[in-house]
Each structure stands twice: as C-alpha cells, then as structure tokens.
Amino acid sequence: MRSRLAARSARLLLAATAVTALAVTTTACDPEDNAEAIGAGASAGASAGASAGASAGSSDDKGGSNGSSGTGSSGGSSSSSGDKGGTSGSDSGSGDKSGYGQSCGTNDLDLTVTWEAQPISHYRVTAKAKSGITCYLDVNTPSVSFGSNASGVASPVGQGGEDPIKLSGSAVAYAGINPKTTTGEGGVQFDHVIVATTEDDPNPADLELPDMATVDKPIVTNWSTKANETIPVIP
Numbered sequence: 001m002r003s004r005l006a007a008r009s010a011r012l013l014l015a016a017t018a019v020t021a022l023a024v025t026t027t028a029c030d031p032e033d034n035a036e037a038i039g040a041g042a043s044a045g046a047s048a049g050a051s052a053g054a055s056a057g058s059s060d061d062k063g064g065s066n067g068s069s070g071t072g073s074s075g076g077s078s079s080s081s082g083d084k085g086g087t088s089g090s091d092s093g094s095g096d097k098s099g100y101g102q103s104c105g106t107n108d109l110d111l112t113v114t115w116e117a118q119p120i121s122h123y124r125v126t127a128k129a130k131s132g133i134t135c136y137l138d139v140n141t142p143s144v145s146f147g148s149n150a151s152g153v154a155s156p157v158g159q160g161g162e163d164p165i166k167l168s169g170s171a172v173a174y175a176g177i178n179p180k181t182t183t184g185e186g187g188v189q190f191d192h193v194i195v196a197t198t199e200d201d202p203n204p205a206d207l208e209l210p211d212m213a214t215v216d217k218p219i220v221t222n223w224s225t226k227a228n229e230t231i232p233v234i235p
Helices: 002-094
Strands: 109-116 122-129 134-137 143-145 165-168 172-178 188-196 205-215
Touching: 109 188, 109 205, 122 134, 122 165, 122 205, 165 172
Parallel strands: none
Antiparallel strands: 109 122, 122 172, 134 165, 143 188, 188 205
C-alpha cells in the first residue's frame, strides 16, 4: 500500500515539475515573440502610414496642379470673351446711319414702284429716306435694269431732276421708267425690276412690278421732286 502511494506521489511530483518547466519556457519565450510581433506591427503601421502620406502628398500635388490649370483656363476664356465683346461693340457702332450729309445708298431708302397710265403708260419709282436717315441723291439718274442681261438695262433720257436731292422725313423723289420703246410684238416679260442709286451699289433693290412688263430697249428719267417731270419720253 505504501509502495503504491509512494509511486503515485513520485508521478505527481514529476508531472508538477514538467508543468512548471513548461510554464517557465513559455513565459521566457513570450516576451521575445511579443516583441517580434509588436515590431512587425509597428513596421507594418509605419510602412502603411508612409504609403498613406505619400499618397496624400501626391493627391495634394495633383489637386494643386488642377487648381492652377483651372484658374489659367478660366482666365484665358474670360479674356477671349472680353475681346470678342469689344469687337462686337465696335461693329455695332459702325452701323450707325443717323449722320447728316451722306450720299444715299439704296439700303437707306424705301422704294416703291407703281403703274401710271397717263399721260403715257410708264412705271413710277418713288424714293423716301428710311426713318432716322438724312441723305442726298448725289447721282441724279438711278440705275435700272430688268434681269441680268445687258439688253434689260434702262438707258437714261436726261429728263427732269435737281442735283443733288435731299431726302429726309416726308421728302420724296421720283423717277420714270418706260420698259418698251419699240413698236411691234417683240420683247421679254419680267415681273421684277432692279433699282439702285448707283451702278456699283452693293445692295440694289429688287422690286416687284404691279403687273408683267414687256421689256425691249427700256429707258429711265432722272430723279426729280416733281412727278410730272419723270414721264419718260423718247428724245
């Protein structure tokens, strides 16, 4: 019995000794392991922090670059827009037609054409300055043509007229056109007549006739402030 108890006590002592040794060994290793784990974590954290900082710095640089680019672009655009605005203002100012003493261009005038049966059949052109315009008919004879062919150009007959004629407000000037001065059935029909203050006027007026005109060797009078002086007669 004692022998069994002694053997059991010996085994327990050996087991306790083994447990103690194992605990000491474990305790002795833990600090180093922990230190290594902590060092590895710190290294990883430092590496991550450095990476994050570099990334943030790069992002800041890009942001600064973008901001600089955006500001420059915006400024250039504003400058360009301002320049265009100045040009537009200049163009608008050059279109002013309110001055006095200028020669009448065709686009300064309101032109109408009527058919007159007496004392001979002819067309009468009436010219009046547009609202706000004062100008002078420096060239006494209007340029008149039917179509674009030379055969449709009206020849001046030198009747009537003052030189120059001032047009402003309600003042008007007249010119007479005879589209056909030949006898017989010959001629070409037109429903419009082209009228301009000069031969080289860049803006001639294309006027619709009251009816179809048979045209053959047409003639035109001078401008006059008196309608009865603009009855076209072959000299």
